[in-house]
């Protein structure tokens with residue numbers, strides 16, 4: 418066994434194509450658990466943790482670009498302007514896990530419970546992949562996440578970044594688990610209002626093979642908010658029955674299973690509650706002057 | 712493979728298995744036994760140490776990833792026989808029972824107080840949320856962190 422430690426992204430991509438058996442490791446918070454428990458014994462590791470090119474984030478062409486090596490700790494500290502993503506980052510593991518765990522690792526692990534994924538889905542993010550042979554390509558999150566622990570990453574590729582238009586409107590992430598810290602989600606939900614497109618976007622984690630969008634609930638909410646005038650005047654009241662129906666539609670879009678962490682029925686119920694709450698927070702949480710009446 | 716790391720201000724070198732964790736390098740190769748090994752899966756925080764100034768689970772860092780980096784362990788805190796104020800506060804507040812979680816707790820608490828000298832109880836609990844203790848029920852640990860903060864002049 419050996420550890421390849423490229424100093425630049427170009428070297429890393431070269432190493433990736435020359436040595437496809439070398440297992441990429443970034444923060445190590447998924448990889449090292451498998452190594453420590455003898456579940457993973459690759460011939461080599463490809464250490465991505467020293468690639469400055471992947472570590473940061475910036476804005477470019479009206480989009481936010483998050484490097485694959487950006488840690489949850491930095492998202493939590495630096496990206497309060499993206500509350501749903503920042504809340505998701507804050508809910509990951511513990512401070513120690515957030516100091517190391519990266520958004521690229523969360524994407525490549527492709528766990529149904531990956532906490533960054535609902536926010537990225539609600540932002541309609543694209544994933545940027547790179548290889549030495551073919552350069553960069555950009556795929557939608559849906560094209561990237563094929564199923565539980567399955568992605569469309571090619572053996573010679575690395576995840577370079579994830580990018581999206583910064584949404585204009587309130588958003589939130591919430592997660593149900595057995596306690597407050599250090600829990601894998603039993604169900605999670607991100608709701609993002611897009612006030613420019615007059616749309617409501619809802620993505621759910623841990624209730625399907627991969628992150629799911631609740632498209633009927635989204636369309637229903639967009640219509641209901643438009644009818645209530647809520648996109649024009651934040652004071653416009655939205656009936657409680659609308660919130661309830663929205664929750665039910667989100668629950669109906671879940672495809673949960675029974676497992677040790679919860680039953681399918683419980684998960685569906687959790688989604689209903691999370692969706693209803695998230696929409697009422699979004700309606701309350703808009704800037705002064707456009708604020709909903711209590 | 713050879714890994715060279717600055718540990719508690721001193722360059723150290725170890726010949727490790729490439730799949731070894733930083734925790735195992737600290738304990739098995741460098742003889743720094745203050746950093747504890749309990750779960751090796753990031754759940755308990757007993758292996759907490761600083762890597763480039765951030766507290767991490769050293770069991771989840773590949774030793775090779777620490778090459779050329781700055782590592783700080785619980786051994787850095789005491790000055791000879793003089794305990795670090797956070798260690799002293801843990802003793803005085805009765806926050807130590809079996810003591811297994813203590814080094815990790817002390818590291819996480821010290822890190823918090825270095826960043827935020829007068830943290831709220833909520834901030835203390837959040838900072839320690841990655842550290843498990845099976846003995847104390849946490850209240851005395853929170854008390855210890857408050858005691859350390861007030862002695863340092865942070866708390867009112």
Ligand SMILES: Cc1cc2nc3c(=O)[nH]c(=O)nc-3n(C[C@H](O)[C@H](O)[C@H](O)COP(=O)(O)OP(=O)(O)OC[C@H]3O[C@@H](n4cnc5c(N)ncnc54)[C@H](O)[C@@H]3O)c2cc1C
Nearest residue numbers: 443444445446447448509510519522523525531532576753
């Ligand atoms: C105690 C504990 C608690 C946790 N809690 C949570 C939680 O609450 N929510 C959550 O979502 N996750 C949680 N996790 C899982 C983990 O922290 C996340 O999935 C994290 O995002 C992984 O990032 P990493 O950089 O550590 O990945 P690594 O472990 O380094 O890598 C993970 C996978 O991604 C691949 N990879 C990494 N970067 C790239 C890249 N740039 N290109 C291609 N492949 C790449 C690796 O080959 C590997 O397959 C937890 C883990 C632990 C140990």
Ligand code: FES
Nearest residue numbers: 750751753756770
């Ligand atoms: S031994 Fe590292 S977190 Fe438990």
Ligand code: FES
Nearest residue numbers: 808809844845846
């Ligand atoms: S004192 Fe025993 S685990 Fe904390």
